[in-house]
Amino acid sequence: MAGGIISRGFHGRRRPPAEASRLPPGQYLTRDFPVLSAGPTPHPPLDRWDFVIKGEVAAPRRWTWQEFRALPSERITTDIHCVTRWSKLDTVWEGVALDTLLAGVGTAADYVVAFCDGGYTTNLPLADLTAGQAWVAFAYDGAPLAPEHGGPARLLVPHLYFWKSAKWVRGLELVSDDRPGFWESLGYHNHGDPWHEQRYWGD
């Protein structure tokens, strides 16, 4: 942001960057976990929740909550980076790898649109969701993922800005033509790599 007279003694909630090398450019370290939402928190009943892989695939896939939770899952410790400039280090999640969900899905599509309860969408190259880079996470910090943080399940793609880790995710649509999602269609960078500070269009 531009300008601004300095406010004597104001530091905000940030901590000195002892871990500066782990922070992408322009980020500040935070110890809390801000809630950012574009709409009301959905509360899908778990007996009606499902996760779907559809679109340009040989056969669509669908898991109920029980089926999803029966899949092999793993614990992930990772840093997360929000485009609003806060970063949180060593966050601990539990989730099902996208590699597991996409295993054997026949597709020639290169892109994915993640869709969510409440209507939010985000788009990514399929290549950013495979090879151990992404999960559908159902637990955070040892407890079931809270609704305001995306529970029952959210996408977790920590190598990109956190708006790509879509809360309340319900599935993926595989597409040949990239389709900008909710924020990507309104100024936010189509890819969103924090290490190249890809925040906005043209960055």
Place this chain on the structure above:
Amino acid sequence: MAQPIGTSRLGRRTASPWWVAEVVATHPETPRATTLLLAVPGWPGHRAGQHVDVRLTADDGYQAVRSYSLASPPEDGERLALTVERLGDGEVSPYLTDEVRAGDRLELRGPIGGYFTWTAAAGGPLLLVGGGSGVVPLMAMLRHRAATGSDVPACLLYSARSDAEIIYRAELDRLATAANGPRVVYTLTRSQPTGWTGYRRRIDAAMLEEVSGLPAPGALAYVCGPTRLVENVASDLLSLGYAPARVKTERFGPTGS
């Protein structure tokens, strides 16, 4: 320095500046709320109920912006008052309540808001319902009402956690006893002083009906405070017969627990 703002019939502005405000004094209202008295040369004036955005900049360029309602009425001119409640884990409010002192400068954007405003000319009767720091813009309205000598009937229903947390208590009691003063009703939701005979629960439809009765012609209601309180009260007022266009709301988000 102050930038001139052109105005037209539609209130068109030529610029949206950040005003530089100098803190003249700070004054604790309650253990958690502090009033900042500010001098803002060139302030274009405002209406009761409007707010400002306050911007703070750390020396490494980090910025935070928060909205605060103006507590001062338009009659106070370039002398503005903001009353800030400290949220325990807040990034900005503890700085404003605990650190800021006379001589400091703050940047403000405003005045902001064309919806949640009241001028004496708008008439009434007026029902003001506030929870916690939601009383701040309502106080600006009551101060404006007093300054203009308005005799529009007015009632403030104010929900606070305890007697000690009633912001502006002394001034409200004084206003209430003045000729044509507003009726002021408190509800204390967490603890009450010995001998308290007033309400001791969250605002509900029954309380609103007892306090305000059914809306008279011309009645206007302003509801401000935590999001949950505002939405519940607004809904109750519609059930009491207020027309939706006559119930104005301003949500402050959650309070500290």
Place this chain on the structure above:
Amino acid sequence: MDTSDDAAVRLDGNAAAGPLQEIFALELTAARLTCAGCGTTRAFGADPAYMDAPGLVLRCAACGAVLLRLVHGGGRYWLDLTGVRCLELAEA
């Protein structure tokens, strides 16, 4: 439509007025917006707003559809008003 979980992040059009003031010369909180989704009309200040989403999102209080979105960053603004069928402003 909204649940109590949202109290932490749900404000209203009054809070959105400040950022919108940066690009609009006219005060919007007094405007009446007609939702392109459900057709209901309401004062801007009364609609729920999500302020830091990482952009600003104003939603219809009746049907929840997105009325307006604003992103500000990198020296630019992006504004989407496709959720508003009609915007009515009174003369001052």
